[in-house]
Amino acid sequence: MGTSLFTARHGKRVGEDEQGNVYYLAKDGKRRWVIYNGVADASRVPPQWHRWLHRTTDDLPEEQAITPKPWEKPHLPNLTGTQEAYRPAGSLHSGGKRPAATGDYEAWTP
Amino acid sequence: MCIMVARSRLPSKFDGESPSVGRCNREEPMPKLTIDGKEIEVAPGSTVLQACEEAGAEIPRFCYHERLSIAGNCRMCLVEMERSPKPIASCAMPAGDGMVIHTNTPQVKKAREGVLEFLLINHPLDCPICDQGGECDLQDETMAYGRGKNRFDENKRAVTEKNMGPLVKTIMTRCIHCTRCIRFSEEVAGTTELGAIYRGENMQITTFLEQAMESELQGNVIDLCPVGALTSKPYAFNARPWELAKTESIDVMDAVGSNIRIDTRGRQVMRILPRNHDDVNEEWISDKTRFAYDGLLKSRLDRPYVKKDGTLVEASWVEAFAAINTGLAGLDGTQIAGLVGDLNELEGMYAFRELLKGLGATRIEARQSGAAYDVSNRASYLFNSGIAGIEEADFCLLVGTNPRHEATIVNARILKSTRHRGLKVSNIGPAHDLTYPVEQAGDDAAILADILAGKHSLADRLQAAKRPMIIVGEGALARQDGAHILKAVHDIAETFGLITEDWNGFNVLPTAASRVGALDLGLVAPGGVRGILDDAKAGTVKAAFLLGVDEIDSSALQDCFTVYIGSHGDHGVRHADVVLPAAAYTEKSGLYINMEGRVQMGERANFPPGDAREDWTIFRALSDVLGKTLPFDSFDALRAALYKELPHLMDIDSLPKAAWGDFGEPGDIARGPIALPIHDFYQTNPIARASDTMAECSALKRSKGEATGTHG
Numbered sequence: 050m051g052t053s054l055f056t057a058r059h060g061k062r063v064g065e066d067e068q069g070n071v072y073y074l075a076k077d078g079k080r081r082w083v084i085y086n087g088v089a090d091a092s093r094v095p096p097q098w099h100r101w102l103h104r105t106t107d108d109l110p111e112e113q114a115i116t117p118k119p120w121e122k123p124h125l126p127n128l129t130g131t132q133e134a135y136r137p138a139g140s141l142h143s144g145g146k147r148p149a150a151t152g153d154y155e156a157w158t159p
Numbered sequence: 160m161c162i163m164v165a166r167s168r169l170p171s172k173f174d175g176e177s178p179s180v181g182r183c184n185r186e187e188p189m190p191k192l193t194i195d196g197k198e199i200e201v202a203p204g205s206t207v208l209q210a211c212e213e214a215g216a217e218i219p220r221f222c223y224h225e226r227l228s229i230a231g232n233c234r235m236c237l238v239e240m241e242r243s244p245k246p247i248a249s250c251a252m253p254a255g256d257g258m259v260i261h262t263n264t265p266q267v268k269k270a271r272e273g274v275l276e277f278l279l280i281n282h283p284l285d286c287p288i289c290d291q292g293g294e295c296d297l298q299d300e301t302m303a304y305g306r307g308k309n310r311f312d313e314n315k316r317a318v319t320e321k322n323m324g325p326l327v328k329t330i331m332t333r334c335i336h337c338t339r340c341i342r343f344s345e346e347v348a349g350t351t352e353l354g355a356i357y358r359g360e361n362m363q364i365t366t367f368l369e370q371a372m373e374s375e376l377q378g379n380v381i382d383l384c385p386v387g388a389l390t391s392k393p394y395a396f397n398a399r400p401w402e403l404a405k406t407e408s409i410d411v412m413d414a415v416g417s418n419i420r421i422d423t424r425g426r427q428v429m430r431i432l433p434r435n436h437d438d439v440n441e442e443w444i445s446d447k448t449r450f451a452y453d454g455l456l457k458s459r460l461d462r463p464y465v466k467k468d469g470t471l472v473e474a475s476w477v478e479a480f481a482a483i484n485t486g487l488a489g490l491d492g493t494q495i496a497g498l499v500g501d502l503n504e505l506e507g508m509y510a511f512r513e514l515l516k517g518l519g520a521t522r523i524e525a526r527q528s529g530a531a532y533d534v535s536n537r538a539s540y541l542f543n544s545g546i547a548g549i550e551e552a553d554f555c556l557l558v559g560t561n562p563r564h565e566a567t568i569v570n571a572r573i574l575k576s577t578r579h580r581g582l583k584v585s586n587i588g589p590a591h592d593l594t595y596p597v598e599q600a601g602d603d604a605a606i607l608a609d610i611l612a613g614k615h616s617l618a619d620r621l622q623a624a625k626r627p628m629i630i631v632g633e634g635a636l637a638r639q640d641g642a643h644i645l646k647a648v649h650d651i652a653e654t655f656g657l658i659t660e661d662w663n664g665f666n667v668l669p670t671a672a673s674r675v676g677a678l679d680l681g682l683v684a685p686g687g688v689r690g691i692l693d694d695a696k697a698g699t700v701k702a703a704f705l706l707g708v709d710e711i712d713s714s715a716l717q718d719c720f721t722v723y724i725g726s727h728g729d730h731g732v733r734h735a736d737v738v739l740p741a742a743a744y745t746e747k748s749g750l751y752i753n754m755e756g757r758v759q760m761g762e763r764a765n766f767p768p769g770d771a772r773e774d775w776t777i778f779r780a781l782s783d784v785l786g787k788t789l790p791f792d793s794f795d796a797l798r799a800a801l802y803k804e805l806p807h808l809m810d811i812d813s814l815p816k817a818a819w820g821d822f823g824e825p826g827d828i829a830r831g832p833i834a835l836p837i838h839d840f841y842q843t844n845p846i847a848r849a850s851d852t853m854a855e856c857s858a859l860k861r862s863k864g865e866a867t868g869t870h871g
Contacts, residue, residue, distance in 0.1 A: 051291065074415050098836025151425045151426065151427045151454065152425045152426030152427040152765075153427075154455075154456040154457070154459045154461070155456060155457050155458060155459065155766045156458075156459055156460075156461045156462075156768070156769065157458040157459055157460050157461075157732075158470035158728075159464060159470060159471075159728075159732075
């Protein structure tokens, strides 16, 4: 509530990323902030906006002369603790099949 | 392209087997040397290196190997000799009288450092990912003689990988050109498969046209290689030597009783290596011994099974024993038979026999191959000359055997003897490539009768030889007239002077590790395995116990109550009514008697899988259920009972001479060829059949046979 009031009074909308997060710049240019489209999670900010947000650069993503490499994957927020979190092979949460280990044998079956 | 095969650069005196210190020849005087101020006398024909070892000075070496000819090409063994302007290569220098040798002077150290620096110029620095790491000669010597840094700025030489088949992995960039593998394949394996192409720094060890190696001893080049150029393919990147538990044991793949070291990590056998035993396997083992261990993890019996409504279903030990109890109800001893397989230790066979005797069974049979062994005389089923004795013989007659497949290590001994002691070999039976020259007498067992009658040229050969020997294979003894053949060979041995005070040239070559032990325990029944199977078909044998029996046609046991005790689900379980899981050979301690009659002890290296138990504990527990409790509660008590019956088992690793006597059955020998017992070297027992590595070797061998179709 306080943030939206502050944003309405001082903020100047500068852009929106593919997730729908909206970025604002203070009218005096001293503050930069983001209003999340959904859960407020700092890891949802993609790297191009992250640079701008943290004042690494003043250029907005569309002004930055960085073309994504073909092998770059789309940005994902930190999935730790969620269903989509990475599970190593053999984890109980991904089927419970453990990898082969020393001493494993194949039993004979009739 | 220059092709050269490394040969000894020394005069013929040093070609071949290197002279051993200690074997004294009285005609030549013993040379006296001074080594590091210590005077020492060595046997004539020794090298300076051997003299130094005798004097307690350690000499680094890469190319020199006690059992191979001398190459002298690594130059690591340099020592200083007085009145010599340069350091000398001690492995290639014959020890002479009055030599003064220094092994620990600054000049020697500097010379060795120089040699090592040259070796390391082209050796990659990949020790962290090298399978030889931790047991590498070059690593060890570099600790002692390596300079701290590299003065060589050029690129290292790179060598393309070679394909040597499914057993030997090559990383030829690591090769330091010691040529041990070439010398081994030529001199010990007898198959000139390895050679070197190009020269100098660019020399490359390779098989001819990059074919896979075919020798049954090829695994030994892995041990011989002082660096990581030749390593084990199945073991590649699996373990490090320092994380393995090492257990000394005895091999069961053939009747040689090769001394092996079983390396385990946790519950799993990671690899098998040879142990040195000069009188048995020297330091070689066959590929089946070395590489069949992955079969220990495949198709294992890990729980008891009981047949219900025609199919085997999982059961507990109690249920399985109860099923046996009901199955045997109402049967008397003559209707129960016991068969013993090929891979069993004495303790298990003894407990098996005692259990069946308790049940009143009279027919317990261990001659699975059907060979007509005669247990009335121990000499009739032993390799009486001894494996080391082959080197004393000057004429060898093979009868219905292919030692290359039936006992690879014995074949290597015969090869060694033909090369260095002038042994001549003749063969009665199918012709084979035995890796040494063999005079083929014909594939007809009746030649034996001709020899006995003095009508065959082999009779003169036997008569003329000073120390003749005959090796009879199970192929000959398993014929219908096997007992007659045994008698004929016995008579030939007596007639042609094979039996003297200090020499017994009568040899039998059993194919199974448990055979001699089982015969010592008297596990024979009239009629043999054939008789039991026929009676089972006819219905007079109503219950059969199979202790690891997989090489018979078990369909004869279809209508009979069959209990299978063993480690692998193989041919034997096919018609079993109760299956009891037992330990494989690495999973139990035990005594084994090899073909010579040598008693050897194997130690347990790992534990049997699942619910499987050691054989003797199964029989002890079962005897309780059947109400015929066996009189031993511990392994020690069992051994004590066994020792009481067979006191010669207490002499571990000694070789007593078996008394000569009369054996065999007189009778006619039918004309006709002899069938050999082993058709596929790599698939002779349940462990080897379960092994993927062995299956690969077997497939390779078969495809080669088809591809050429012309060689023997």
